[in-house]
Amino acid sequence: MIREDLANLWYQAIFSRYSVRAYERKTVPRDFREEIESLLNGFSPMCNGARAVLLEDGAEEILCGFWGIFGKIRGADMLLVLIGETSHPNYEVAVGFLGEGIILHATSQGLGTCWVAGTYSRRMVEARVNLGDSEKIMAVSPIGFAQVSGTDMEGKSVQAPRVIHRRKPLQSIMRGLPVEDFPAGYLEMLEAARLAPSAINRQPWRFMVEPDGITVSAAGFELLPMTARRLDCGIAMLHLEVAARAHGIHGEWKYITEPPAVAKYVVLP
Ligand SMILES: Cc1cc2nc3c(=O)[nH]c(=O)nc-3n(C[C@H](O)[C@H](O)[C@H](O)COP(=O)(O)O)c2cc1C
Structure with missing residues (x-):
């Protein structure tokens, strides 16, 4: 069961979270980082079958925008790596559960995130993370401060998107x-x-x-x-x-x- 204090914090974050693809080039303070680190090995039995690792550098090189639809994710300070233990019967569900808890926690601290399962270099992540025999990298997420407005590295103006959740009724x-x-x-x-x-x-x-x-x-x-x-x-x-x-x-x-x-x-x- 998820702790009630975390649930109250995360419930608010459900409404303010959106996928952030442009970040300020700003370091995440250490106490924020430690908050996230405290959740990496899970916060509920539903996380069994998954674990996460936080990479403190290299996010930008790992996040390539080759799919083109969303463009390249720029400027994030850190990278969350979500790993599934494939011998566990429900590892995919566990990765979703664990990853979203960490993402909502980061959101509640004013940080931006974006689930990424396609537009990243799995090879580069595998070179940075020690995987067990039946472990598999399932997804990553940049973590950093969302760029609110201003110009990006190419001089194009950037506006923070309004939080619009396009969802089925x-x-x-x-x-x-x-x-x-x-x-x-x-x-x-x-x-x-x-x-x-x-x-x-x-x-x-x-x-x-x-x-x-x-x-x-x-x-x-x-x-x-x-x-x-x-x-x-x-x-x-x-x-x-x-x-x-x-x-x-x-x-x-x-x-x-x-x-x-x-x-x-x-x-x-
Ligand atoms: C498991 C998963 C994988 C995703 N993979 C990518 C990705 O590879 N690249 C990307 O830019 N966004 C990716 N996204 C973000 C989704 O496009 C986004 O969550 C969805 O369009 C809803 O928008 P919102 O997060 O702003 O509410 C992924 C999301 C999830 C949950």
Whole structure:
């Protein structure tokens, strides 16, 4: 279960987080760094199967913009590396859960982040991190101060984006109980999960709402492979539990072994 003080902090961050791709060339103060370091090995049993490492230099070279859609990520001070223990049955979900907790924590300290699973050099990260036999690098995130406004290195003017979360409407991603019959807090939990970031913003999750809890499933008919969809579901699950805890709801995750269902958040009386 996520600690309540962290959940309250992270719940606010859900609404202010966005993918930051332009950073001030400014060093992250040591106490901020230590805050992040305290979470690298997990903050809940749901993180089992994942770990993270913080690289204090080299972020810019590792983050290449060869996909072109978003352009190169510039100026970040540090790089968070998210590692999955592939022998663990739910490692993708664990990486999503762990990574998003760290990302929301960084957001709550005024830092910018951006999940990156495609536009980085995995080879360069592998050269910097000691991996166990069945460990795999799953994603990275720059961490630093978002560039608010001004000019970038090429002299182009940069404006901080307003936080706009382009997401599917809730009705299109949920089934089960109608909204008017939701127990207290369920709408907030689903709304928080809906705002989760996902690879190419595919939002590959679906929610089954029942009186005793909410089941998260990976959406079918998506272009993303199942590994990526399960990682994204782990991110949405972190948001869902954070909102539950911030609204005084206690529950626990139960993994489901029949895909595409991933896990059910069972609310405790
Ligand atoms: C697992 C994952 C992988 C991602 N990979 C990339 C990437 O390779 N490059 C990139 O620029 N953004 C990447 N993103 C950021 C998404 O494009 C972004 O989260 C999504 O468009 C929603 O926008 P928002 O984060 O501003 O709310 C990734 C996000 C997730 C969750």
